[in-house]
Amino acid sequence: MSASSSNTLVIKIRDHVDKNLSLRIYANDFFNDIESLDQNDLSIDFDGVISVSRSFVQEFLSLAETSHKHITVINQSEEVQTIFRAVQFPRKKARIF
Numbered sequence: 628m629s630a631s632s633s634n635t636l637v638i639k640i641r642d643h644v645d646k647n648l649s650l651r652i653y654a655n656d657f658f659n660d661i662e663s664l665d666q667n668d669l670s671i672d673f674d675g676v677i678s679v680s681r682s683f684v685q686e687f688l689s690l691a692e693t694s695h696k697h698i699t700v701i702n703q704s705e706e707v708q709t710i711f712r713a714v715q716f717p718r719k720k721a722r723i724f
Contacts, residue, residue, distance in 0.1 A: 635668040635699075637701070639675070641675040641676050644657050646675055648687075649678070649680045650682065650683060651686040655686060658687075661698075664696075667696050669697065670699045670701050671701070672702050673702050673704070673707055676707055677704075681714055684711055
């Protein structure tokens with residue numbers, strides 16, 4: 628963890644969880660840890676994260692939305708960004724009659 632010049636705490640998620648974020652419980656445990664911090668402005672750094680699952684991202688986004696912290700996500704790879712977008716903006720499935 629490191630503090631940036633804007634008083635935001637930067638947390639490297641790969642150092643606290645793993646470089647492969649695959650389970651909802653990983654998101655739950657991570658948020659339990661960050662909710663206990665005194666700092667309110669947090670940047671979650673995804674640098675070095677190789678993969679994320681849809682279930683991890685769903686839980687991460689749900690917990691971030693309900694958190695009392697101000698959370699930003701930084702340094703996502705293209706692959707990680709793609710999964711985040713797919714979860715945030717799901718495409719409607721075509722109906723087949």
